[in-house]
Amino acid sequence: MGGSIRKTLYKMAWDTRCRNVDVARISRPFVNAETTVLDAGCGEYGLSAFVAAKSVVGVDILPTDVKVDGFTFIHGSIITLPFAERSFSVAASVDVLEHLPEGLRPEAIRQLVRVAKDTIIITFPAGKIAREIDEA
Numbered sequence: 001m002g003g004s005i006r007k008t009l010y011k012m013a014w015d016t017r018c019r020n021v022d023v024a025r026i027s028r029p030f031v032n033a034e035t036t037v038l039d040a041g042c043g044e045y046g047l048s049a050f051v052a053a054k055s056v057v058g059v060d061i062l063p064t065d066v067k068v069d070g071f072t073f074i075h076g077s078i079i080t081l082p083f084a085e086r087s088f089s090v091a092a093s094v095d096v097l098e099h100l101p102e103g104l105r106p107e108a109i110r111q112l113v114r115v116a117k118d119t120i121i122i123t124f125p126a127g128k129i130a131r132e133i134d135e136a
Contacts, residue, residue, distance in 0.1 A: 004107040009048050012095070022095035023123060024050035030090050038088040038115055039106075040078040041096030046071060079104055081111045098124050 024047065031037060035053040040048040042058030048071030059076045066073065076082050078096060091112040097105050112120050 002021070002121045003082075008012040019094055019123070020047055020050045023047060023092060023121060027051055027090060027092065027121055030121075036087070038081075038091045038112075039082065040091065040093045040112060041099075042073070042094075045095070046073075047092060053090075078111060081115050083115045085114050086117045087115045089117050090119045090121065092121040094121075094123050095125065097122065 027037075027047075031051045031053050033054055035051075037047060037051055037053045037056045039056055039058040040047075042060050043062070044066050046056060046058035046060075048056040048058070053070070055072065056068055057072045057074060059074050059078065059081060061075070061077050063075045064073055074082065077100045078093060078100075093108065093112060097108060100108055109122070112122065115131045
Protein backbone atom coordinates (compact mmCIF):
# COMPACT_ATOMS: atom_id res chain seq x y z
CA MET A 1 0.00 0.00 0.00
CA GLY A 2 1.34 3.40 -0.95
CA GLY A 3 2.01 6.24 1.42
CA SER A 4 0.13 9.49 1.72
CA ILE A 5 1.44 12.71 0.27
CA ARG A 6 1.30 14.32 3.73
CA LYS A 7 3.58 11.60 5.14
CA THR A 8 5.92 11.98 2.17
CA LEU A 9 6.23 15.73 2.73
CA TYR A 10 6.86 15.22 6.44
CA LYS A 11 9.75 12.82 5.81
CA MET A 12 11.34 14.87 3.03
CA ALA A 13 14.30 17.11 3.83
CA TRP A 14 13.47 20.82 3.93
CA ASP A 15 15.79 21.85 1.08
CA THR A 16 14.41 19.08 -1.14
CA ARG A 17 10.87 20.24 -0.40
CA CYS A 18 11.77 23.82 -1.31
CA ARG A 19 13.35 22.81 -4.62
CA ASN A 20 10.42 20.59 -5.56
CA VAL A 21 7.88 23.30 -4.69
CA ASP A 22 9.70 25.65 -7.08
CA VAL A 23 9.74 23.02 -9.83
CA ALA A 24 6.04 22.30 -9.28
CA ARG A 25 5.30 26.02 -9.67
CA ILE A 26 7.34 26.18 -12.89
CA SER A 27 5.70 23.05 -14.29
CA ARG A 28 2.10 23.98 -13.45
CA PRO A 29 1.28 25.18 -17.01
CA PHE A 30 2.51 21.86 -18.44
CA VAL A 31 1.11 19.33 -15.94
CA ASN A 32 -2.46 18.18 -15.43
CA ALA A 33 -4.41 15.04 -14.49
CA GLU A 34 -3.58 13.43 -17.86
CA THR A 35 0.14 14.20 -17.82
CA THR A 36 2.88 11.63 -17.33
CA VAL A 37 6.05 12.96 -15.72
CA LEU A 38 9.56 11.51 -15.66
CA ASP A 39 11.65 12.67 -12.72
CA ALA A 40 15.22 11.71 -13.70
CA GLY A 41 17.48 11.68 -10.67
CA CYS A 42 14.48 11.71 -8.35
CA GLY A 43 16.23 10.72 -5.14
CA GLU A 44 14.05 9.12 -2.53
CA TYR A 45 10.69 10.80 -3.18
CA GLY A 46 10.87 12.89 -6.30
CA LEU A 47 8.21 15.23 -7.61
CA SER A 48 5.30 12.88 -6.83
CA ALA A 49 4.02 14.94 -3.90
CA PHE A 50 4.22 18.21 -5.80
CA VAL A 51 2.73 17.78 -9.25
CA ALA A 52 -0.87 16.94 -10.07
CA ALA A 53 0.03 14.48 -12.81
CA LYS A 54 -1.59 11.22 -13.91
CA SER A 55 1.64 9.49 -12.92
CA VAL A 56 5.21 10.27 -11.95
CA VAL A 57 8.00 7.84 -12.77
CA GLY A 58 11.24 8.42 -10.92
CA VAL A 59 14.63 7.11 -11.97
CA ASP A 60 17.68 7.22 -9.72
CA ILE A 61 20.98 5.37 -9.37
CA LEU A 62 20.34 4.90 -5.65
CA PRO A 63 17.61 2.37 -4.88
CA THR A 64 14.69 3.23 -2.61
CA ASP A 65 11.89 1.28 -1.02
CA VAL A 66 9.63 4.32 -0.64
CA LYS A 67 6.06 3.69 -1.76
CA VAL A 68 3.96 6.75 -2.60
CA ASP A 69 0.64 6.68 -4.42
CA GLY A 70 1.05 7.82 -8.03
CA PHE A 71 4.84 7.35 -7.97
CA THR A 72 6.73 4.50 -9.63
CA PHE A 73 10.43 4.15 -8.87
CA ILE A 74 12.89 2.57 -11.31
CA HIS A 75 16.50 1.93 -10.39
CA GLY A 76 18.52 3.32 -13.29
CA SER A 77 20.58 6.16 -14.70
CA ILE A 78 19.74 9.43 -16.43
CA ILE A 79 22.52 8.52 -18.90
CA THR A 80 20.70 5.38 -20.09
CA LEU A 81 17.00 5.98 -19.52
CA PRO A 82 15.13 2.69 -20.09
CA PHE A 83 12.14 4.20 -21.92
CA ALA A 84 10.97 4.51 -25.51
CA GLU A 85 11.14 7.82 -27.33
CA ARG A 86 8.44 10.33 -26.37
CA SER A 87 7.27 8.22 -23.41
CA PHE A 88 6.47 11.13 -21.08
CA SER A 89 4.57 14.40 -21.42
CA VAL A 90 7.18 16.07 -19.21
CA ALA A 91 10.77 15.01 -18.49
CA ALA A 92 12.30 16.73 -15.47
CA SER A 93 15.72 16.71 -13.89
CA VAL A 94 15.93 18.65 -10.62
CA ASP A 95 19.44 19.54 -9.44
CA VAL A 96 21.06 16.47 -11.02
CA LEU A 97 23.34 17.65 -13.84
CA GLU A 98 25.85 19.27 -11.49
CA HIS A 99 26.49 15.85 -9.92
CA LEU A 100 27.49 14.30 -13.25
CA PRO A 101 30.96 14.50 -14.77
CA GLU A 102 30.97 17.30 -17.36
CA GLY A 103 31.47 14.83 -20.22
CA LEU A 104 28.23 12.97 -19.35
CA ARG A 105 25.99 16.03 -19.04
CA PRO A 106 25.24 16.32 -22.80
CA GLU A 107 24.11 12.67 -22.90
CA ALA A 108 21.84 13.21 -19.91
CA ILE A 109 20.20 16.13 -21.72
CA ARG A 110 19.89 14.08 -24.93
CA GLN A 111 18.14 11.34 -22.96
CA LEU A 112 15.62 13.82 -21.52
CA VAL A 113 14.95 15.21 -25.00
CA ARG A 114 14.51 11.68 -26.36
CA VAL A 115 11.88 10.56 -23.83
CA ALA A 116 9.91 13.84 -23.61
CA LYS A 117 6.85 14.44 -25.80
CA ASP A 118 6.35 18.10 -25.05
CA THR A 119 8.26 19.64 -22.17
CA ILE A 120 11.67 19.36 -20.51
CA ILE A 121 12.42 20.97 -17.15
CA ILE A 122 16.04 21.09 -15.99
CA THR A 123 17.18 22.90 -12.85
CA PHE A 124 20.66 23.33 -11.39
CA PRO A 125 22.37 25.66 -8.93
CA ALA A 126 23.53 28.96 -10.38
CA GLY A 127 25.08 32.20 -9.20
CA LYS A 128 26.66 32.57 -5.77
CA ILE A 129 25.52 29.20 -4.44
CA ALA A 130 26.96 27.41 -7.48
CA ARG A 131 30.32 29.14 -6.99
CA GLU A 132 30.32 28.18 -3.30
CA ILE A 133 29.62 24.54 -4.18
CA ASP A 134 32.37 24.53 -6.81
CA GLU A 135 34.89 25.97 -4.36
CA ALA A 136 34.03 23.52 -1.54
